[in-house]
Amino acid sequence: MQEDSKKRQKKYEIDMVHGPLAKKILLFAVPLMLSSMMQLLFNAADIIVVGHFAGSESLAAVGSTTSLINLITNLFVGLSIGANVVVANAYGAGRHEEIKDTLHTAMMLALISGAIVLVIGVVFAPDFLGMMASPEDVIHLATIYLRIYFLGMPALMVYNFGASMLRAVGDTKRPLYYLLFAGVVNVVLNLILVICFDLGVVGVAVATSVSQYISAGLVLWCLMKEKGCLHFEFASLRLNVGKMGRIMKIGLPAGLQGIVFSLSNVVIQTTINSFGSVVMAGSAASSNIEGFIYMAMNAFYQTAITFSGQNYGAGELKRVDKVFGLCLGFVTLTGLGLGLACVFFAKPLLGIYSADSLVVEAGIVRMSYVCTLYFLCGIMDVCVGILRGMNRAVIPMIVSIVGACGLRLLWIATVFREFKTIETLYVAYPVTWTITLSVHMLCILVVRRKEGRKRYV
DSSP: OHHHHHHHHHHTOOOOSSSOSHHHHHHHHHHHHHHHHHHHHHHHHHHHHHHHHTOHHHHHHHHTTHHHHHHHHHHHHHHHHHHHHHHHHHHHTTOGGGHHHHHHHHHHHHHHHHHHHHHHHHHHHHHHHHHTTOOHHHHHHHHHHHHHHGGGHHHHHHHHHHHHHHHHTTOOHHHHHHHHHHHHHHHHHHHIIIIITOOTHHHHHHHHHHHHHHHHHHHHHHHHHOOSTTOOOGGGOOOOHHHHHHHHHHHHHHHHHHHHHHHHHHHHHHHHHTTOHHHHHHHHHHHHHHHHHHHHHHHHHHHHHHHHHHHHHTTOHHHHHHHHHHHHHHHHHHHHHHHHHHHHTHHHHHHHHOOOHHHHHHHHHHHHHHTTTTHHHHHHHHHHHHHHHTTOOHHHHHHHIIIIIIHHHHHHHTHHHHSOOHHHHHHHHHHHHHHHHHHHHHHHHHHHHHTTSOOOO
């Protein structure tokens, strides 16, 4: 019986340190891509339902909260990245005995993180929205949505940390299955609560929180059923100081980068808010569509982290080179193909979110500037993933903060101040992606040279 269980467990894992890489990268990335898109569907379902059945104000209220949610949660999501790298390094090096302590430390961090984010979100939601200059016709609804949404934060953190543990050993399929089930529940509850009970933003927020607890429960159940190094027990939950230190070393810079990155997006969202609720709604719908492209590309960022992490832990630096090259190629094809497709089909895609022609036109403007060159963002993230997989966490943090974040704020303070159009604001995205990814490439060359092996080309 135990032998059968081990075989079932092994079938979900991927050997990242031996054999050809291209097929394995795709086998890892595609389920991860679908998982990320399912997670994004939680928010997309909210926006689509309220856009059609609760009006433009509700659409703006729900859509405009995304950057704020990311700002508050990114520090702790970064810690889950740190946990992934620590487990991937240990797994690649064959140090399986270290993984159990890391797992239970990570899950304890997940529970603590979720509780902290819940309190911050519920208590300070109206203050944050006020600082973002949300219009009077939006701020009340947005506050209600945020407060209910943040009740699901403990579950979201548990799922993210638990899924990162499974992905560290190559298992991206089961997290996908759990999100698929939770996503179906989310959509069904959205339709019932909004259409049948006319609950508006309350209904979509409740549906999202419930679905988050379902996905968290399933990933915990999976870890409790594991027989190997990823076996989880509530009785073993504790903070191992050494393992927490390693998680923090990688995860804290990643989280801080995410916070500052989101802060720049909050500033941009605040500026978008000054153009009124129609532009806000169009931008929210466009941003949600862009999210699907981003999640597709982000799968290769997470793939780069895990594959480079395992191979770096195993001392296989030449395979790290190959991982980098393959992930760059895949992310470019994915970002360019999906970005151009979204621009071409912009009108019908935006029509899914709103029947208001003015909202659709406002969304088309954003998509034409952002989606066409979105693949640059994917390349930038893959560079970050490779550096983090090789335990370089501070370098990508500094570059991203100064580049993608600092330059956007500088753009708003200078260029946008002179040419106050929404088009000028949207141009900030591709400009900052280009500059930042160029510096990341240079950093990889320097780090790779210091490793004493053949540098990236």
